[in-house]
Amino acid sequence: MTMQLDVERIKKDFPILDVGVRGHRLVYLDSAASSQKPQAVLDAMTRYYETTHANVHRGVYAIAEEATRLFEEARAKVAAFIGAPSPRGVVFTKNVTEGINLVAQSWGRANLRPGDAVLLTEIEHHANLVPWLMLKEWLGIELRYIPLGEEGQLDLSDLDRLVDGVKLVGLTAMSNVLGTLPPVRRIADAAHAAGAVVLVDAAQYVPHLVTDVAELGADFVGLTAHKMLGPTGIGVLWGRESLLDEMPPFLGGGEMIRDVRLDGFTPNELPWKFEAGTPPIAEAVGLGAAVDYLSGLGMESVRAHEIELTAYALRTLTERFGDDIVIHGPAEPGMRGGVVSFSFKDLHPHDVSQVLDEWGVCVRAGHHCAKPLMRRLGVGATARASFYVYNDEADVDALADALDKTSDLFA
Amino acid sequence: MPGLEDLYREIILDHYRNPRNRGELPSPPAYRVEGFNPLCGDEIVVYLDVSEDGRVVDLRISGQGCSISQSSASMMSSAVKGKTVDEARSLIRAFKAMMSIHEQRLDADGQPEDAVIEEPGVKLGDLEALQGVVKFPVRIKCATLSWNTLQQGLDEADQAAPSPA
Numbered sequence: 320m321t322m323q324l325d326v327e328r329i330k331k332d333f334p335i336l337d338v339g340v341r342g343h344r345l346v347y348l349d350s351a352a353s354s355q356k357p358q359a360v361l362d363a364m365t366r367y368y369e370t371t372h373a374n375v376h377r378g379v380y381a382i383a384e385e386a387t388r389l390f391e392e393a394r395a396k397v398a399a400f401i402g403a404p405s406p407r408g409v410v411f412t413k414n415v416t417e418g419i420n421l422v423a424q425s426w427g428r429a430n431l432r433p434g435d436a437v438l439l440t441e442i443e444h445h446a447n448l449v450p451w452l453m454l455k456e457w458l459g460i461e462l463r464y465i466p467l468g469e470e471g472q473l474d475l476s477d478l479d480r481l482v483d484g485v486k487l488v489g490l491t492a493m494s495n496v497l498g499t500l501p502p503v504r505r506i507a508d509a510a511h512a513a514g515a516v517v518l519v520d521a522a523q524y525v526p527h528l529v530t531d532v533a534e535l536g537a538d539f540v541g542l543t544a545h546k547m548l549g550p551t552g553i554g555v556l557w558g559r560e561s562l563l564d565e566m567p568p569f570l571g572g573g574e575m576i577r578d579v580r581l582d583g584f585t586p587n588e589l590p591w592k593f594e595a596g597t598p599p600i601a602e603a604v605g606l607g608a609a610v611d612y613l614s615g616l617g618m619e620s621v622r623a624h625e626i627e628l629t630a631y632a633l634r635t636l637t638e639r640f641g642d643d644i645v646i647h648g649p650a651e652p653g654m655r656g657g658v659v660s661f662s663f664k665d666l667h668p669h670d671v672s673q674v675l676d677e678w679g680v681c682v683r684a685g686h687h688c689a690k691p692l693m694r695r696l697g698v699g700a701t702a703r704a705s706f707y708v709y710n711d712e713a714d715v716d717a718l719a720d721a722l723d724k725t726s727d728l729f730a
Numbered sequence: 731m732p733g734l735e736d737l738y739r740e741i742i743l744d745h746y747r748n749p750r751n752r753g754e755l756p757s758p759p760a761y762r763v764e765g766f767n768p769l770c771g772d773e774i775v776v777y778l779d780v781s782e783d784g785r786v787v788d789l790r791i792s793g794q795g796c797s798i799s800q801s802s803a804s805m806m807s808s809a810v811k812g813k814t815v816d817e818a819r820s821l822i823r824a825f826k827a828m829m830s831i832h833e834q835r836l837d838a839d840g841q842p843e844d845a846v847i848e849e850p851g852v853k854l855g856d857l858e859a860l861q862g863v864v865k866f867p868v869r870i871k872c873a874t875l876s877w878n879t880l881q882q883g884l885d886e887a888d889q890a891a892p893s894p895a
């Protein structure tokens with residue numbers, strides 16, 4: 320049975336939520352851009368620096384061994400959290416963007432030839448578009464796209480033709496604009512049947528749903544810590560070990576080598592082969608603490624809370640604003656994540672978010688790093704409210720009240 | 731902390747609700763210049779009719795954007811219409827100075843220096859209502875979008891004009 324989240328208690332774990340803005344409480348509705356951090360994460364990082372810090376995989380003295388142990392323990396926690404068979408396939412990166420670039424540069428350059436096709440979708444974040452557009456420029460690969468169909472869902476009617484002959488399929492597991500949860504497994508199965516490998520951008524998925532890389536059917540999965548209560552500066556690329564083993568290194572330097580001679584080098588084994596230079600150690604410790612925190616809440620409960628809150632938000636906003644608000648993406652809360660992109664009257668999202676800010680309500684305004692999707696939706700920009708474990712119905716009400724004020728100002 | 735009233739002054743809202751000189755001009759003969767703010771997706775098109783004696787005889791604005799970029803464009807159009815190209819240029823400099831935009835120029839030793847170029851003689855009038863935007867740094871680009879676009883249009887007009895003998 321999934322436990323209901325005790326949001327009132329959870330809010331107390333996030334020191335920033337005590338910070339007032341212009342005499343209002345902080346109503347943080349931008350977790351899809353970056354989440355806030357619980358005290359447990361901040362403490363773990365501070366404690367690490369205060370008691371343990373040394374470089375990892377180098378010193379033989381006690382604190383260096385402890386730092387290495389904590390760093391590798393964090394890797395094991397992430398592996399367990401995403402259902403990875405072993406920590407060997409869990410590569411620490413700077414963020415999900417770097418993880419995707421790793422795949423494009425290392426796997427892509429080793430496996431793609433001019434004319435080879437890569438299949439993406441129209442709803443991708445720039446992070447899963449530009450690395451492939453760069454390969455298109457360098458190698459002359461062909462890019463195909465699964466189109467956006469009705470109700471914020473991908474149109475899979477032409478999937479068989481699109482996937483035919485492609486070498487890699489890359490897709491988001493949750494749209495950061497529409498909240499869409501594409502049927503990753505179904506697409507992955509079609510990709511595998513066509514002989515392609517599957518890369519999943521799980522930046523928005525891992526923070527909000529139970530993740531199992533095997534169930535997703537993915538060969539590569541990227542995530543980014545700062546969206547899942549962890550610190551900035553660290554992400555993870557999980558890869559099927561047989562693929563990672565075959566791939567050439569990405570960045571070169573210390574840590575990623577077994578041996579270096581003046582005429583060559585031998586790369587290290589997994590996962591360090593892909594971790595050149597001193598890694599983000601404190602950040603890994605913080606990510607481990609974030610994973611512990613989320614596991615403590617239970618990801619089923621996190622998801623159930625978000626469905627409930629998203630349902631409340633969709634209901635509240637449509638009831639209060641009717642035709643004045645256009646909400647993009649799937650209408651059914653169970654079919655989407657907790658991101659609500661909207662257009663309000665004919666107001667520009669910049670103006671909307673500026674006025675909301677006056678009331679302490681933080682929403683994102685802009686193209687959300689998904690310009691092709693914006694063009695497809697026929698909007699220059701949207702405002703976006705996104706929810707996480709520390710949000711509740713009062714936050715949604717604060718958003719709606721502030722929208723009323725926005726409406727008054729520009730009337 | 732700056733408040734909303736610093737940003738959304740009544741005159742700004744008026745220009746946003748009732749934009750002046752909206753529309754298009756046949757181009758050519760009018761110069762048509764596009765401006766783009768990649769941050770917020772604002773797009774503006776400025777149409778400029780410059781007479782042979784170097785006067786902006788007509789000017790139209792189209793495109794879409796936030797209240798700040800739209801009202802700034804509207805006020806700009808009213809301020810610039812009928813002015814000579816040189817007057818329009820000093821207005822642009824004065825407006826950018828008000829927005830605290832630092833222009834790079836070479837100092838006496840040929841070294842680049844950043845400076846706000848003041849235009850002491852120029853009256854900004856209603857445009858001064860946009861001064862509050864300076865307190866909201868991310869919005870400065872919205873306010874200056876149409877001005878940069880105008881500048882580009884004037885440059886094109888200058889290049890096309892027969893150089894004075």
Ligand SMILES: Cc1ncc(COP(=O)(O)O)c(C=O)c1O
Nearest residue numbers: 414415416444446495522523543
């Ligand atoms: C779906 C998706 N992919 C990729 C990213 C990029 O994340 P990061 O900037 O941490 O690499 C984001 C977040 O901005 C995202 O929402």
